[in-house]
Amino acid sequence: MAFAHAVPDASGSRWIPSTCGMCLHGCGIKVLVRDGVALKIEGDETNPDNLGKLCPKGNAAISRLYDSSRVLTPLKRTNPQKGPGVDPKWVPISWDEAYEMAARELGRVRQDDPRKLLCALGDFQRILLWGWPAVFGSPNFFTSLGNYCGGSYHPVNGSVDGSFAAINDYERCNYWIQIGSGDGFSSHLHLSGSAKRMADARMRGMRVVTLDPRCSVAAAKADEWIPTLPGTDRAFVLGMAHVLLHELKQYDREFLRDKTNAPYLVKSDGNLLRNAAGKAMVWDSKQNLAKPWDEISPESMALEGTFTFDGNCVRTGFQVWKDILADHTPERMGEICTVPADTIRRIAREFVEAAQIGSTIQIEGKTYPFRPAALNYYRGSQSHANGLFDNLAYKMFNMLVGNIDVPGGHLGVPLDHRGFFVSPGEDGVLKPEPHQLHPAPAFKYPPDSTHLMEWFPIGFDAGQLNTETLLDPQRFGLNYQPEAMLIYHSNPLWNLPETDKVEQIMRRMKFIVAIDIQHTESTQWADVFLPDRTFLESTLLNCLEPPVVTGHSLRQPVVEPLGDTRDAYDILTELAERLGFRDDWNDLLNVVCGFTAKPQYLLDPDRRYSDEELWDRYARSIYGDDHGLDWFKQHGHAVRYRTPEETFLPYGDLRIPFYFEFIKRTGDQMRKNLEQAGVPNWPLDNYQPLPFWKNSQVIDDGARGYEFYAITFKESLHTFADTLVMPWLSEVSEKDAIHGGILMNSATAGQLNIRTGDRIRLSSPAGTIEGAAQVIEGIHPQVFGVSNAITRSVVTNPRVKQKGSHFNRLLTGSMQYTDSATGGLESTARVRVEKLS
Amino acid sequence: MARLGMVIDLRRCIGCNACTLACKQENGTPEDIHYARVITREVGTYPATKRTFLPVLCNHCEDAPCAQACPSGATWIREDGIVMVDRNKCIGCRACAVACPYMNRHFIERGLLENGYSTDGLSPYEAVKFTEFEEGTMTKCTLCAHRVDAGLQPACVITCPTDARIFGDWDDPQGKLQKLVDERGGWSLLPECKTKPKVYYLDE
Numbered sequence A: 001m002a003f004a005h006a007v008p009d010a011s012g013s014r015w016i017p018s019t020c021g022m023c024l025h026g027c028g029i030k031v032l033v034r035d036g037v038a039l040k041i042e043g044d045e046t047n048p049d050n051l052g053k054l055c056p057k058g059n060a061a062i063s064r065l066y067d068s069s070r071v072l073t074p075l076k077r078t079n080p081q082k083g084p085g086v087d088p089k090w091v092p093i094s095w096d097e098a099y100e101m102a103a104r105e106l107g108r109v110r111q112d113d114p115r116k117l118l119c120a121l122g123d124f125q126r127i128l129l130w131g132w133p134a135v136f137g138s139p140n141f142f143t144s145l146g147n148y149c150g151g152s153y154h155p156v157n158g159s160v161d162g163s164f165a166a167i168n169d170y171e172r173c174n175y176w177i178q179i180g181s182g183d184g185f186s187s188h189l190h191l192s193g194s195a196k197r198m199a200d201a202r203m204r205g206m207r208v209v210t211l212d213p214r215c216s217v218a219a220a221k222a223d224e225w226i227p228t229l230p231g232t233d234r235a236f237v238l239g240m241a242h243v244l245l246h247e248l249k250q251y252d253r254e255f256l257r258d259k260t261n262a263p264y265l266v267k268s269d270g271n272l273l274r275n276a277a278g279k280a281m282v283w284d285s286k287q288n289l290a291k292p293w294d295e296i297s298p299e300s301m302a303l304e305g306t307f308t309f310d311g312n313c314v315r316t317g318f319q320v321w322k323d324i325l326a327d328h329t330p331e332r333m334g335e336i337c338t339v340p341a342d343t344i345r346r347i348a349r350e351f352v353e354a355a356q357i358g359s360t361i362q363i364e365g366k367t368y369p370f371r372p373a374a375l376n377y378y379r380g381s382q383s384h385a386n387g388l389f390d391n392l393a394y395k396m397f398n399m400l401v402g403n404i405d406v407p408g409g410h411l412g413v414p415l416d417h418r419g420f421f422v423s424p425g426e427d428g429v430l431k432p433e434p435h436q437l438h439p440a441p442a443f444k445y446p447p448d449s450t451h452l453m454e455w456f457p458i459g460f461d462a463g464q465l466n467t468e469t470l471l472d473p474q475r476f477g478l479n480y481q482p483e484a485m486l487i488y489h490s491n492p493l494w495n496l497p498e499t500d501k502v503e504q505i506m507r508r509m510k511f512i513v514a515i516d517i518q519h520t521e522s523t524q525w526a527d528v529f530l531p532d533r534t535f536l537e538s539t540l541l542n543c544l545e546p547p548v549v550t551g552h553s554l555r556q557p558v559v560e561p562l563g564d565t566r567d568a569y570d571i572l573t574e575l576a577e578r579l580g581f582r583d584d585w586n587d588l589l590n591v592v593c594g595f596t597a598k599p600q601y602l603l604d605p606d607r608r609y610s611d612e613e614l615w616d617r618y619a620r621s622i623y624g625d626d627h628g629l630d631w632f633k634q635h636g637h638a639v640r641y642r643t644p645e646e647t648f649l650p651y652g653d654l655r656i657p658f659y660f661e662f663i664k665r666t667g668d669q670m671r672k673n674l675e676q677a678g679v680p681n682w683p684l685d686n687y688q689p690l691p692f693w694k695n696s697q698v699i700d701d702g703a704r705g706y707e708f709y710a711i712t713f714k715e716s717l718h719t720f721a722d723t724l725v726m727p728w729l730s731e732v733s734e735k736d737a738i739h740g741g742i743l744m745n746s747a748t749a750g751q752l753n754i755r756t757g758d759r760i761r762l763s764s765p766a767g768t769i770e771g772a773a774q775v776i777e778g779i780h781p782q783v784f785g786v787s788n789a790i791t792r793s794v795v796t797n798p799r800v801k802q803k804g805s806h807f808n809r810l811l812t813g814s815m816q817y818t819d820s821a822t823g824g825l826e827s828t829a830r831v832r833v834e835k836l837s
Numbered sequence B: 001m002a003r004l005g006m007v008i009d010l011r012r013c014i015g016c017n018a019c020t021l022a023c024k025q026e027n028g029t030p031e032d033i034h035y036a037r038v039i040t041r042e043v044g045t046y047p048a049t050k051r052t053f054l055p056v057l058c059n060h061c062e063d064a065p066c067a068q069a070c071p072s073g074a075t076w077i078r079e080d081g082i083v084m085v086d087r088n089k090c091i092g093c094r095a096c097a098v099a100c101p102y103m104n105r106h107f108i109e110r111g112l113l114e115n116g117y118s119t120d121g122l123s124p125y126e127a128v129k130f131t132e133f134e135e136g137t138m139t140k141c142t143l144c145a146h147r148v149d150a151g152l153q154p155a156c157v158i159t160c161p162t163d164a165r166i167f168g169d170w171d172d173p174q175g176k177l178q179k180l181v182d183e184r185g186g187w188s189l190l191p192e193c194k195t196k197p198k199v200y201y202l203d204e
Helices: A063-067 A095-110 A126-138 A153-162 A191-203 A217-221 A233-250 A253-259 A317-327 A330-337 A341-354 A387-400 A465-470 A499-507 A570-580 A582-594 A611-623 A628-637 A661-678 A696-704 A721-725 A727-733 A746-752 B019-027 B063-071 B094-097 B122-133 B145-149 B155-159 B176-186
Strands: A014-019 A027-033 A037-043 A075-078 A090-092 A117-122 A164-169 A175-179 A206-212 A225-227 A281-284 A289-292 A305-308 A312-316 A360-363 A365-371 A373-377 A408-413 A484-486 A511-516 A526-533 A541-543 A553-555 A708-713 A742-746 A761-765 A768-776 A784-786 A829-835 B004-009 B037-043 B050-054 B075-077 B083-085 B104-106 B138-139 B165-169 B199-202
Touching: A014 A553, A037 B122, A063 A090, A063 B037, A075 A095, A090 A365, A095 A484, A095 A511, A095 A526, A095 A570, A095 A784, A126 A484, A126 A570, A126 A582, A126 A784, A153 A387, A153 A408, A164 A373, A164 B176, A175 A233, A175 A341, A191 A206, A206 A217, A206 A341, A217 A317, A217 B050, A233 A317, A233 A330, A233 A387, A253 A387, A253 A768, A281 A312, A305 A761, A312 B199, A317 A465, A317 A746, A341 A373, A341 B063, A373 A387, A373 A408, A484 B083, A499 B199, A511 A784, A541 A611, A570 A582, A570 A611, A611 A628, A628 B063, A742 A746, A746 A768, A768 B122, B019 B037, B019 B155, B050 B075, B063 B075, B063 B094, B083 B138, B094 B104, B155 B165, B165 B176, B176 B199
Parallel strands: A117 A484, A175 A206, A175 A373, A206 A225, A484 A511, A511 A526, A708 A784, A742 A768, B004 B199
Antiparallel strands: A014 A027, A027 A037, A075 A090, A075 A526, A164 A408, A281 A289, A305 A312, A360 A365, A541 A553, A708 A829, A742 A784, A761 A768, A761 A829, B004 B165, B037 B050, B075 B083, B104 B138
16 A cells, blocks of 8 residues: 555655754754655654654644745735735745845945844854844844843853853753753753653652743653742842852862862952962962962962951952852842742752762763752743843852762853863963854944944843834934844844834834745835745754754755745845855855865855855865765764763863953943943943842832733743744644643632633733733742743734734833843843733 | 553653654644644642643553444454554444544544645645545544554654653563553553553653
8 A cells, every 4th residue: 555654665755864943953853755745754863962852843844844824936015014914915026036126225225334234133053144244234133033042141151161051961960950941841952852861860860940930841840849930040049059158068169269260369349369460369378378379289279268468358259259148048039039948948958968069970981070960040040131140140059069061060062063162261260252153242332233232242132122222322322223124034023022112113114125934023024025945945054052962963955945935045145146245255154164264165255155065165174075065965964972071171271260250340341431432321230240139120110010920931842933833833732721821820810800711911011912811820929921832923824823912022122121241131021910801 | 463552651751742743744634633642731739730741642442442333344453453443434423433532533524635734725745644534534543553564663652752652562571561560550541441541651
């Protein structure tokens, strides 16, 4: 019988290796194709990243490839009116006409002032293309990009050990505290393989304690769920640090003394004590005097203490934090995060006991410190207006037990195949690498960029600031008004806060060009739509934040591209050519591909390269000339486990920062820069060397009558905007109460007389959303939860229900709700609640 | 002879629905038909709350009430114990759906195969997959019999990120199924229905 199902048979079907593109990470896959039709996607069992496993999104990818609402030909808008719900009256046009229109309009802008182009670029797997706006001449990012999740997270990881992300050691950790993260359970860092590793760890008895305002999957599967108020997890962790330092007095003295700058002496002005040669000083506890950090035996170096030097009081960095934490008692911290003080004490004790401070382990003949207890965290715990403090607190709590990058502990995850960015900085401490996606921008006034990237020397691209700057440009000295927009697989009307203001800005655009697979809230405003190919029809090499492996996996076309679509690389290259900067575009690719370091692979500025040519060079430049694209097409991937040497102690003999003096100094420099420029009232209060508790605007909004908190979340069925409108996925999420409406606690519902299904309205200082109430037990009584599954309002596939409870309308896109040091946005909002029916 | 079945380890399961979607794409079932599903439930009251995840599929019962109810002989049981339905014999009376206490029988409504997940016909993928279905007849989980016959494991098993699903033969003395149930205790759904399911669950 000729079977329609996915078993290879004699009829010419074959498995083609490739890489999943349903989230940014890229698990290894193989695709069964027969007669040119993709019939099944499975995890590639030869790829150690995901071990043959595949999450529901990857399993649904075929439905996206063949989605009837894909755009398969270039389109031109014929309705000059624009707005939400306004039919653009698209008509199909040829690629030549589409390119001609786009090049003419963008060319006009470029000639006038290239900064007048706003760029909303997404598509994390094609990160190589993110430099296109820079070559055009625009610094502007009009999208939230990774800032929504990692605005403070990535800079702190990069500053501690040159990593981009981090994860606890699945293989050896015995006590895992998880805060506001789906790692190993529902999201982040290569879910399929991570879920397997987490399940194995739990089966061998690893204890999991989860902090989350909502009973997430991580909370549901944990040994203990501790509900907290959004944005207050840091209080819990600072309370635990207090317990370790002031009550139990248990911490890894040797690690802190020998592997961090915690013993370095700090003056009362917050700067490190340096000698005339500029060397950081430490205290020799035997001779009772200050010495340069590298002229003393470790045993003599004081980790703690307050000393007198030249008549002035100096303290070790460790002592400064210890003193700060003296009043961060579990009682005080517990009141902030709504967790009983006894619970904070108990978890701190369990954690430090599980950490086995002082123990070692042999791995492949080498002895490492062994610290099988670690705290893992992601968006929910630190995507807040004090996100820098959040991240510092979590990292430093881990440092207290000496678990950074050691077996069992908290392990840095490099951005890509290049591994940790480690190089010597000042004072024997590794050089902080807060910027890994582009070079750190120099301060500039007036600023060039609409999101003020020049004012965030250690931050990320704070896309949420666009609304504040563009609607009040004088305040920021912004001396031009953007006129055009390039949207490439990004949805600023969905991913930025304060949608009404985003609309106001989009209304001012004289021309918008969009590159995407399907129409979105944002592309509906475009004048020209250029249809991109899905990941099953395009080529690239991918290696993004793999937690335990390294090496590239090939994405390759498994079917003939549908319709008249083009690869985004080809589209942007064609536009570069028509706009007259193909040579500069090639030069930029030379830099981002790393060809400048290997001149034999340099692209010729005068030649145009196809996507396959580019990726072939890229492959050969990394893996050698016998490992070009053909090799990858045959083998699928070059993914392997990272070795112990590549995983553990990447900082080697360098110290990691404990006292983050460079953050303070960056703030001091910013203060000077802004004073010189005459910019008043720019907040600099988060440029602090050590974390402590302070309220954020969100907490203070409580006093303005916003009684409740609103959070958004995602689980394994969904990730970015794309998956929310995929019928295979939405028909499953629609059946789960968690995605059925706006979540609220039953006790709160009782008080407000709200039942499941009642229409409710949440109003924040920024905006309002409406939706059906979904009454549950598993959420903090003061918190309302909005699954990302119910946030889209433009849905093109007729089988997907429009839900439209657009959470981001509740967020505020302004400095008041932004981390002043990192640009990280505040991802929770205070709300009032009304029952509508 | 064999008694093929499955053990699902609820301690490992994270309710991610990879099984649901792997089954969907393996079998290409029409809109709203899922042979594999995950039933999520909330238990307890705040803050002592948990969410539980129960992945379900056809239990391939030894005393299958669907087979007993089938008047046309369309429902049949393979030698290896897989409960099948022959669409050529099925008269669409839906007696099996009524008889199955697990709601794992699915009727393909008239018109359902005209469109897939759109309103304008079938995608190339659906055009291939929908040849396996017939309007007005029943369809169900076959434990991926086509894969089993090719020496493969069911789609929901191989994709499971946490290895929560263990496929095997209850009669295999070296097999894992009975051993797991003996070690950790195991239970099947609705034992009071005396259907003798071949899908067992291991507790959280």
